[in-house]
Amino acid sequence: MKTTTSDMGRNRTGVATSPVDSADITQEAEKHQPSHLGDGSLLLKVRQLYAKESEGLGSVPPSASLKGVAKTAVDALKGAKSTVFIDKLGERLAFERSGTRLYEGALAKYDVYGGWDGGPTREGLEKIYNDELSHFLMLTEALKSLGADPTAMTPSADVTAVVSQGLPLLISDPRSNLRQSLEALLVAELTDNACWEMLIDLARDLGHDALAERFQLALDSEVQHLQWVRGWLAAGVTAEARREPTGAERAGAQPPA
Numbered sequence: 001m002k003t004t005t006s007d008m009g010r011n012r013t014g015v016a017t018s019p020v021d022s023a024d025i026t027q028e029a030e031k032h033q034p035s036h037l038g039d040g041s042l043l044l045k046v047r048q049l050y051a052k053e054s055e056g057l058g059s060v061p062p063s064a065s066l067k068g069v070a071k072t073a074v075d076a077l078k079g080a081k082s083t084v085f086i087d088k089l090g091e092r093l094a095f096e097r098s099g100t101r102l103y104e105g106a107l108a109k110y111d112v113y114g115g116w117d118g119g120p121t122r123e124g125l126e127k128i129y130n131d132e133l134s135h136f137l138m139l140t141e142a143l144k145s146l147g148a149d150p151t152a153m154t155p156s157a158d159v160t161a162v163v164s165q166g167l168p169l170l171i172s173d174p175r176s177n178l179r180q181s182l183e184a185l186l187v188a189e190l191t192d193n194a195c196w197e198m199l200i201d202l203a204r205d206l207g208h209d210a211l212a213e214r215f216q217l218a219l220d221s222e223v224q225h226l227q228w229v230r231g232w233l234a235a236g237v238t239a240e241a242r243r244e245p246t247g248a249e250r251a252g253a254q255p256p257a
Contacts, residue, residue, distance in 0.1 A: 010248075017127070056155065058158060059155065060219060084202070085208070086143070086146065088156055088195075090157040091157045091159070093136060093150060093157070094134040094153070095188075096132050096192075100132045101168060102184065103128055103129035106178065106185060106232050112223070117235065118239075128225050131221045168184075179237070190226065196215060200215045
């Protein structure tokens with residue numbers, strides 16, 4: 001089995017691969033009118049009805065400690081809504097936890113396919129994995145310091161889980177190689193950088209300056225992650241276009257069929 005999927009093969013998804021059959025299908029479609037002459041307005045009304053009846057994507061759980069209750073009361077007196085901060089902290093924690101799993105998957109791909117000139121090394125992937133894990137632990141500590149429960153699924157954590165669910169699906173797919181997995185990692189790192197920036201601004205607005213400084217350190221490492229992944233992917237695309245051998249091919253190894 002080849003390690004690249006951009007080579008010409010037996011892809012039959014396009015209609016041009018069977019001109020006779022595709023012509024028959026087109027002719028039959030032109031003979032018949034649509035079963036419904038309306039537009040999507042009825043569907044839109046149903047969606048609006050469901051939205052009005054919905055109770056949302058959950059809520060931020062009440063504080064499990066007296067410290068958290070007191071902090072919420074103080075923030076309320078200041079006109080701030082601490083639950084928004086807890087919600088976004090829960091989102092970051094969930095994303096960093098998922099990030100460790102993404103890089104675990106990337107390491108597995110590396111062990112099968114190897115790297116390429118300018119591509120990832122095992123040490124580089126392990127470095128990012130360890131950073132993601134340390135960010136998860138730091139966020140867990142931050143939530144506890146505010147009297148919040150780090151095991152709770154907050155609404156924003158739910159949202160980010162749904163939005164990014166395709167990333168682990170691609171990396172865990174046995175058909176995808178390391179270069180394709182980097183496509184998912186690039187999406188994750190772009191999102192990670194933007195969300196850390198937002199969390200830092202929110203922390204400073206609410207007076208959590210010490211936490212903001214710790215979050216800035218996390219962002220600094222995430223910026224480096226993004227640069228690495230973007231560079232690795234660019235080098236991988238170039239190597240594939242030039243049909244340069246991967247590490248596994250140079251070593252004479254064959255990826256699993």
